[in-house]
Amino acid sequence: MLDGSTDYDVLIAGGGNAALCAAISARRAGARVLVAEGAPRFYRGGNTRHTRNMRCAHDAATETLSGPYSEEEFFDDLLRVTGGRTDEALARMMIAESKEMLTWIVEQGVRFQPSLGGTLSLGRTNSFFLGGGRAMLNALYRTAESLGVEIVYDAEVVDLAIEGARFRSATVRHAGKDVSIRAKTFIAASGGFEANIDWLKEGWGEIAENFLIRGTPYNRGTVLRMLIDRGVMQIGDPTQCHAVAIDARAPKFDGGIITRLDCVVFGIVVNRHAKRFYDEGEDVWPKRYAIWGRLVAAQPGQIAYIVFDAPSLELFMPSLFPPVEAETIGELAEKLGLSPAALERTVAGFNAAVRPGTFDHTALDDCRTEGLEPAKTHWARRIETAPFYAYPVRPGITFTYLGVKVDRAARMVMADGRPAANMFAAGEIMAGNVLGQGYAAGIGMTIGSVFGRIAGREAARLVSSASQSPEAA
């Protein structure tokens, strides 16, 4: 029972990967730790529940990884996807530390498995959790509990008492009461603000109303907002996030991984006016899937339709909801609520522009259009064999990047540049330090694990040094 009578060494807001890695690491270093998870027990673990893998550098193939992935290659991948918008020193440190995560996380009870088919070809770079993110989380919770970490569910941090750069206490809403919890250090691991539509609207405007949120409804940015308002330095752009095109029929929140559609490269994508708007065959899908959320967000009504024909139906992962199906393009348009004439024109124009080539969906093939704007530069095949299919898609927001600035010790930095006295952050809430834009699959979990482990360790270190010097923590 949470009654405010205990003074903790470390209070952690959140209950996902970052929070649990921080809790375990702080507890192993001897600290008394309380994890306040805003969600009920069944929904514990935020977006981490939906994950499948984590990207870590490693020198050689392992039982579950098909080959080496050097720190330099990881950094190059990060530079490419972010267009250089990353804190190089922090990113390099994270990548170096990621090497240790492959053994550290296993020591905490998590098991890996080789990647399966249809997993964006990540078998060399990314370690897949045996049983997925929920199994991974369950292992972390089991370990944390067995070590004596105290965990309270349905415990939202609703206020923070911060004096200058020093955390004093947090108000936690639990069992209908607001309880003040004192702790020597505070770790913010409470995710981004992706489930807070009003906050998304501040960056995106009214169109954010049409976004679907792929993960937990509990990541509303409450703690992030308080930290920024109380003088912690903000980092990142409010509109930068990981956003993919997902089935428009997905639920508003928490639809998870199964509502993603990986068939863009096999057809054409049209907007509400039945017009194409981007090269569907620009590059292999793992390198491009994360741009389609923003592309669809820029279309009228924030909706688009992936249109393809019978030969492509079995080339991609099966979908949760069946595609809309019709015997003719005109009938398909009617079912989608599009103008049949407009869609017929677009498909006819596309088909006429397709040049002969050798279709190979495993490589950048030579099937392309000529004289079409925008071009389709690979995997362009005529859409001509009934039945015809379509999926409606909307932007699916995975997580936001705007966060708090941290240093190498995962310690927050105040707006005036001073390090915070006793406040740390890990995971989505500080992802913007590493991800200025773009995304490389599996890096969300790297950010949470590496900075979570560091935050826990450093918070515990601060607490123990405070026994010598009382104001240290």
Ligand SMILES: Cc1cc2nc3c(=O)[nH]c(=O)nc-3n(C[C@H](O)[C@H](O)[C@H](O)COP(=O)(O)OP(=O)(O)OC[C@H]3O[C@@H](n4cnc5c(N)ncnc54)[C@H](O)[C@@H]3O)c2cc1C
């Ligand atoms: C569908 C989907 C698939 C994904 N797949 C992958 C993948 O395979 N690999 C990968 O690396 N990344 C993936 N991601 C991204 C990944 O989930 C996140 O980067 C990662 O889980 C973030 O961990 P976290 O601990 O920071 O946040 P979360 O796991 O989201 O945890 C945040 C926690 O904070 C709690 N909380 C929020 N506000 C408060 C408050 N005020 N008080 C107390 N608690 C609060 C929430 O309840 C939640 O438990 C995926 C995301 C989604 C949505």
